[in-house]
Amino acid sequence: MLVLDLETVPPADRTEAFHHAMTNDSVPNQIVHEPSDTGVRARMETWRVGSLPLFSTHNSGFELHRTAAHVRRQRSNPVVSVSLQHRGVGRAETGGRRQVFGPDDITVFHELVPRVYGWSGDGASQAMVFDVDVLGLPVETVVEASFQLRASPLYGLVLRHLRSIWRAPDALALDPGAGALAQATTDLVRALLVSAADEPHKPVVRSTMDDTLLTRIMTYVRQHLTEPDLTPERIAAAHGVSVRRLYGVMGQGGVSLEQWIISERLEEARRMLASAPFDRFTIASIAGRCGWTNASHFSRRFQAAFGMTPREWRRLSRDGDV
Structure with missing residues (x-):
């Protein structure tokens, strides 16, 4: 939903409109604008994916x-914001410690901690807002983690997950799985924060890493789904657990690892076969892109799952019959 577009606001009213959009009684701030010949410019949008508010x-x-x-x-109720700086270079100062943020950085702020944040020139940021009570982490853990997020082995996993949400927030907001996605995102952010805070002696850290293991495993698998060497041994090693523990965690979640990977690969192939950008790819090529090493085996599994061959599904999709 569009919250503010200053192009539609008279120039004399733009500063006040910007302040109104960024500041309110529940979250008071002071805003200072950089002098510019073109004046204040802004476009702000919001979405809600399940219980998770998004702001751009x-x-x-x-x-x-x-x-x-x-x-x-x-x-x-205070919140923790987790944002990506997808244009320009962000700057922040918290507790006398300074940071800069680029396109590969995750930025975390706890609302109960004083700070200065902004950028110079043309910039853009995409933020998700997590309720402090839902995250269930002490202020000091969040703050300490915010300065050393890249030290966590979970950083790349969570960064790719956050980026994937921002690729299509409109569609995700309407998706029936939005609630589950919001919960999974909360689990991943919580795990990243406790991992980066490097406080293994604290019970909340051990508990959080255990509680979020299934979510982290499933997110990792989805991100590497197209790779043929996605074996149980590799998945277990990436999460520092034994293969036996891996199967145990998946079983407790009611998931059969191999069958779930096959189902996910089949769904991805079905999506690609029905998508116009992949019209020029052969069925064997699409199978390979979805992690299948044998096109004939892929076709048999596809027909068993969906009641038609990949070729029939592609034809029906092109004809608009599905």
Whole structure:
């Protein structure tokens, strides 16, 4: 949903409109705009994927100051924001520690901690907002983790997951699986924070890593689904567990590992066969892109799963009969 487009606002009212969109009674801030010959520019949008609010802004240079006085005036349940800087270079200062953020960085802010945040020139950020009570992590854990996220072996996994959500937030907001996606995203962010905080002696860390293991495994598999060497041994090694533990965790979640991987690969192949951008690819090529090493075996499994051959499915999809 479009929240603000300053192109539709008279120039004299743009600063006030920007402040109104970025500041309210429950989340007080002070905003300072960078001087510019073109004035203040901004476009802001929001979505809701299950219980997870998403916020995107593309605007001219600014600084958002959240002081200790602002924190004391907090009037609603606090949140943790997790954002990607997909245009420009973001800057922040928290507790005297400075950071810069580029396109490969995950940025985390706890709303109960004073900070300065913003960028110079043309910039854009995409943020997800997590309720503090839902994350269930102490303020100090979130803050410490925010400065060393890349030290976590989970960083790349979570970064790819967050990017995948931002590729199609409109569609995901309407998807019947949005609630499950929001829960999985919360689990992954929680796991990243406790991993990066490097506090293995704390019970909350051990508990969180155990509780989120199934989600992390399934996310990892989906991200590497097209790779033929995605074996149980590789999956287990990537998560620091034995193959026996891997099967145990999947079984507790009611998931048969091999059958689930086959089902996921078949669904991905079915999607590609019905998608116009893949019209020029042969069925064997699509099978290979979905992790199948034998095209004939793929065709047999596809027909058994969907009641038609890959060729029949592609033809019906092109004709609009499905």
